[in-house]
Amino acid sequence: MKKIGILAFGDKYGGGVYQYTQSIIDALKEDKTNKYIIFCSSNDDRFDSYGLEVRKIDKPRSSLFVKIVRAFQLFLFIQRPWFFTKEELDKFSDIDIFLSPAISPYPHFYMNKIFVFTLHDMQERYYPKFFSKYERLIRWLNNRALARSAAKIICESNFVKNDIVKFLRINEDKISVIQSPPPENFLNYKFEAEQFKKIKKKYGLPEKFIFYPAQCWFHKNHIKLVEAFKIVSEKYDDVYLILTGSQQNNYNNLIARIDELGLQTKIKHLGYIDYEDLPYLYKMSQFLVMPTLFESVSIPIYEAFTLEVAVCSSNVTALPEQVGNAGLIFDPNSINDIAEKMMAYLSNEELRKIKARLGFERVRGFNHEEYKKKLIGVLQSV
Template structure:
């Protein structure tokens, strides 16, 4: 029986980003399988976040919470390499593993085996897409050093593994590619389309993009593409942009939308509750995700799972994840994105092709498989 510490600090927020979704779905699937190993879920917050932290009520899962002010906690780890998280979990026994599902301030005793998930290196390749505070945060946590300290690294795509090998010089044998899956809410979902339309004030026909409102998602490029297509389409479409408005460096995005001659056709609907996502996707005519860089890209698979044709970028992990099941475009060329939108909304055979291909492609991804890969990793001496 193993004793495993797990960092769940990214699950303290009332809304979840892709990293939070990854952490929750992976742990949820692991805990369904593993009833024997002991898991110690660690988080730190000066305020009470128990209403947001997921609860797994089974005997081998234990919660360890500290109440330090986060700035003090992180500064102490950065400067003093203290407190050791394994010692906060228990001074009476030694952990066999500590799992970090994302980069964060982490100090561990030397003999603790660490498993670290790296989602992407966007902060390295596109620092201009991050705020000064975020750049300072990434400098402070020292991702390269953390990768060097880890005994095993999980990457969600071959693309991220290549980046780690090429830019951090991490030995390839230390990195295991273990893609994410699709949430169970997308398996035969039941939803009321009219209620979802009313809740989010959705138009009758729309093109959908879902993701945090921040520069890396290339929303300005999508707006430019939408403007180029509007007069060339046989029907009137709106552009619906869903995702947390708590993104960063997004003032220019909102300003560009307001300055658009089609501003009345561009709608930001904010964060979408997880249970509403299947219905939202199913209402869309087309899903467009022209991100400049993704370590995985959960939304493209979610759209495919709901039978929505997908346009996405021809770079980073997205071609790898979508295979032949998405229409790929250069995200730096709004005219190319526009061309894809026109083709998808005027060629019914093409739409049907990508709908069927997407439904087949998404079958390749399963949280059960990812969980089993994770359990194999901790079972290997």
């Protein structure tokens, strides 16, 4: 029996990796062929009831000197645990294989341990303008060092697999494409009638709204969405746009554009909302809109499919592969195309029902048991 260390250091405000990590642990928690140890920060209690060993540790802050040395370690493939405290070494040393859902070298790369990691996307190769020079350097160092040092690489689409082969020159046999289902609580979700009223009051939700849950990163394309919604709102005055997600680097630009378009009363940005409330917002919405410019796989699309909510999505990267015929797709750079597809849904309730059903059929057999088998297969191959 191997000891598998699952690294769950992701921040809930940091995007989809947080949910992705939870899906992995949901899938593996019942496996008895390995012993799983979860590593997370000291203030994270979400895995305390999972029946797995949880080791809590807060990553020490690194000085500038340490950051520079570790950057050179990545560049030169020097896998040594320099600067690790005794507590870190004690907590990590007995692990046979690390499973890292995030693109991070800590602690597995530096400790020269066997590891499997997920490379979610190589967006910086397509949209360098969305990243500072420092961010592009860090992504290059991490992707290069981890891809070459890992025993196996997991990604969620053939699009990303092709990028890994193309940009990092990794043999495709080292890469496994495994799509992640939504976290377990979304599958077979049981809604409570009274809760709809409470959630609606809690967030001041209107009767009819389009829903977009996403962090305010540049590539999430909020600006084009609100410009398209301006066209929609001129024809459908009773429809609103509800946005959720943490206020990242494009938030101020988004609010300014909403003000310029005079949509302050038609668009609400709720910020980060309680995760247990999220299914109700999906279900109360007319449909999910996903105007992103870049995505390996969109977790909100799978969440919407699981809850039988219609999806309206951009046609970029791996999204057509993910959506298939179960949604309407558009060019995310065309305001008119985004607006046209949204209005196609608003004008045709039957179309929304048909697409919602197709989406549900698409994920009906997409469960954690099957996901577990694929993950264990990768770990056994190591």
